Amino acid sequence: MHAKRLDGRWRGQEIGWVFEPGRGDALRALCLRIWGVDGTPDAVTDCVELRIEADYTDIRSAVWIAHDAPVYLVGREIAASLRNGRAARPGRGVKFLSGKPGCKTELHHKVTSIPHGSVFLLKDTPRMAVEHFERALHGHGRCQVLSAA
Structure with missing residues (x-):
């Protein structure tokens, strides 16, 4: 799973995935590659x-x-x-x-x-x-x- 490769931890349905602060750029790149969005709130509004x-x-x-x-x-x-x-x-x-x-x-x-x-x-x-x-x-x-x- 992609999130685990970025050292993400699943915290349940209410919270979701949690990542270390230094993983922001890699996480945005992952979101762009899969969904075509950068993961920011503006992208989904x-x-x-x-x-x-x-x-x-x-x-x-x-x-x-x-x-x-x-x-x-x-x-x-x-x-x-x-x-x-x-x-x-x-x-x-x-x-x-x-x-x-x-x-x-x-x-x-x-x-x-x-x-x-x-x-x-x-x-x-x-x-x-x-x-x-x-x-x-x-x-x-x-x-x-x-x-x-």
Whole structure:
């Protein structure tokens, strides 16, 4: 886990992760790499809604397919398989406009996927992270900023 590599200590749900004061720069770099934000309070107060279209043009990496795990994009859960392995649900703040997440079982493993051409809204996305989403979607889809959240 990334936080442990930075000597972080988990202090429970109410407090979260705790780090030594000298780890601020490394922690900000980690937040930028995963979520596209620097971890400051301002980064999460200026939010927008994104419209994202899934595309399978670049088949070298499977952005829209996950094995025994949810589908993530820039640290956001887009979809996850239900425990019964028969269906998948959208992640928090995700609304599918066309297409829907799917789940199938292959050799006792759940495969969660977003079909090619699916369109979904991603609510409460930090404006600071939009460029990170655009880079992550290169060859895998399109991203459009719709409005301030």
